[in-house]
Structure formats: C-alpha cells, structure tokens
Amino acid sequence: MSRYFRAEIIENSPANRNHNLLILTPHEFSEHPIPGQFYMIGTDCSYDPLLKRPFSVFRRFAGEVYFLYRIKGKGTERMRQMKKGQIVNMLGPLGNGYPLPGKNLTPLLIAGGIGIASLFPLVEKLGNNAILFYGGRTANELLMLDELRRMAGEVIISTDDGSIGEKGTVVDTFKKLLASHLSAIGYQLIYACGPTPMLEAVSKIAVEKGIKGYISMEENMACGVGACLGCAVKTKKGYKRVCKEGPVFPIEEIVW
Numbered sequence: 647m648s649r650y651f652r653a654e655i656i657e658n659s660p661a662n663r664n665h666n667l668l669i670l671t672p673h674e675f676s677e678h679p680i681p682g683q684f685y686m687i688g689t690d691c692s693y694d695p696l697l698k699r700p701f702s703v704f705r706r707f708a709g710e711v712y713f714l715y716r717i718k719g720k721g722t723e724r725m726r727q728m729k730k731g732q733i734v735n736m737l738g739p740l741g742n743g744y745p746l747p748g749k750n751l752t753p754l755l756i757a758g759g760i761g762i763a764s765l766f767p768l769v770e771k772l773g774n775n776a777i778l779f780y781g782g783r784t785a786n787e788l789l790m791l792d793e794l795r796r797m798a799g800e801v802i803i804s805t806d807d808g809s810i811g812e813k814g815t816v817v818d819t820f821k822k823l824l825a826s827h828l829s830a831i832g833y834q835l836i837y838a839c840g841p842t843p844m845l846e847a848v849s850k851i852a853v854e855k856g857i858k859g860y861i862s863m864e865e866n867m868a869c870g871v872g873a874c875l876g877c878a879v880k881t882k883k884g885y886k887r888v889c890k891e892g893p894v895f896p897i898e899e900i901v902w
C-alpha cells in the first residue's frame with residue numbers, strides 16, 4: 647500500500663521562538679502511526695521529493711496528525727511559512743517505532759531538546775508508569791511541560807543554564823539520579839531521543855550499568871524509504887538504514 651498522501655494544514659503556529667506546532671488532516675487514507683515512527687513532509691507545494699524532511703509523529707488525534715518542529719535551516723524555514731489550508735505532500739508513517747516495555751520494567755525516558763517530539767506519544771501511551779527526564783538549553787526552550795506533567799508519573803527537568811529544574815545537561819541529571827533515588831527501582835528500560843552526543847552519552851551509561859533500552863537516531867534523509875542509503879549508521883550487525891531498520895535501535899547496538 648502506498649504511503650504517499652496529501653494533507654491539509656489545519657494549524658502551523660509558534661510553540662515558542664524557534665519551534666512550531668503543525669497540525670495536518672490527511673486528504674487520503676493514511677495508516678495510524680505508533681510512537682517513534684516518522685513522516686517525510688514536503689516543505690513546499692511542488693512534488694519535488696528532495697524537499698521532504700523527516701519529522702516524528704508527535705500526536706495522532708481525531709484523524710489529525712501533529713508535529714512539533716524546530717526551525718533549523720532551509721526546509722524548516724519554508725515549513726514555518728506554510729499557511730492554514732495549504733496542501734502538503736506526505737510520506738508515512740515510516741520506520742519501526744518504540745517497542746513497548748514488558749510488565750515488570752520501569753520505563754526511563756530521556757529527551758534532549760526537540761527529541762521530546764518523538765517521545766511525547768510514548769509518554770502518552772505509558773502514562774504514569776513513565777519517568778521522564780527532559781532537558782534543554784534554557785526554560786523557554788522546553789515545550790508542553792503541563793501536558794507532560796499531567797501524563798507521566800514523574801518529570802525531571804534540567805536546563806544548561808539552570809533557569810528551570812536541575813542545572814546541567816539531561817545526561818548529568820540522569821546519571822546523578824540513577825546513582826541516588828532511581829537505584830531503588832529494580833528493572834529499568836531506557837528510551838532516549840535527542841542530539842547525537844546525548845545519545846552516545848546515554849548509551850555508554852546504559853552499557854556500563856547493564857540497563858537495556860532503545861534510542862531513536864536522527865540522520866539526514868533524502869528518500870526516507872531505504873533506497874538511497876544516505877541515512878546508514880554503523881551498528882554491531884553492520885550498517886543499517888535509520889529510515890528503514892530504525893529510527894529506533896537497541897541501545898547497545900550502535901557503534902559510536
């Protein structure tokens with residue numbers, strides 16, 4: 647079944663200074679995504695496939711698909727300018743998504759910056775079983791805090807400048823709490839999404855402590871469907887495509 651479809655923009659509004667919330671309603675059938683899957687979104691009105699960019703599904707609600715995106719370069723700047731009522735070309739849902747934890751495991755979710763877009767639907771699914779570590783540069787970079795606090799069992803915030811929550815990186819805070827109050831929790835499973843150095847640091851801690859888990863990798867993508875090999879990453883089982891075999895990988899599998 648084709649995963650290409652067209653969708654209409656219902657809303658494209660600022661979530662803060664450099665992030666937008668995009669809500670789209672599909673005009674054709676599109677499959678229901680699972681947390682951790684993503685879509686390639688056309689960043690202009692043409693059919694040029696090279697102008698599509700990958701974005702995690704942030705929410706699927708009442709037939710609409712929500713995305714939270716950071717304005718970074720050319721493609722996302724074009725997205726920021728897209729207007730309500732405009733039709734965009736979409737491809738998805740793509741990738742594998744997060745496997746759910748078994749019954750006796752406590753999920754520890756670690757989100758750095760816009761990594762929260764990918765983990766948000768997992769928090770929604772896991773509800774108060776989830777312990778979420780969420781870090782950003784400064785207080786007004788953190789998004790959807792009220793919703794996250796309502797959904798998760800615990801939300802531990804950190805900012806690089808200490809303007810809200812713990813001062814330091816999300817990895818610093820995670821490491822500190824792992825050694826203190828989290829040490830009482832028997833079986834833990836990590837889910838992480840964020841900048842590559844954050845994922846590398848989390849993976850090293852997980853391997854050192856013998857904690858299993860999953861990380862969602864971000865690579866530049868051209869095709870999004872496994873054809874161009876542009877998104878391949880080195881794993882212990884050879885090179886794997888982030889768009890096809892990922893973006894979610896077992897935490898110990900990536901070769902850094």
Ligand SMILES: Cc1cc2nc3c(=O)[nH]c(=O)nc-3n(C[C@H](O)[C@H](O)[C@H](O)COP(=O)(O)OP(=O)(O)OC[C@H]3O[C@@H](n4cnc5c(N)ncnc54)[C@H](O)[C@@H]3O)c2cc1C
Binds near residue numbers: 864
């Ligand atoms: C699985 C996945 C999920 C993601 N989810 C999110 C999310 O939910 N929210 C979010 O904010 N970000 C997300 N990202 C990151 C997001 O895709 C990038 O920030 C976005 O693609 C940046 O695009 P840009 O054009 O604005 O930035 P640029 O920096 O201008 O471009 C991004 C990269 O695309 C390449 N590129 C530029 N032009 C072309 C072209 N014509 N054809 C092919 N490649 C080109 C460039 O080499 C550049 O490195 C995700 C990434 C992945 C892989």
Ligand code: FES
Binds near residue numbers: 869
């Ligand atoms: S983006 Fe082309 S193979 Fe992954």
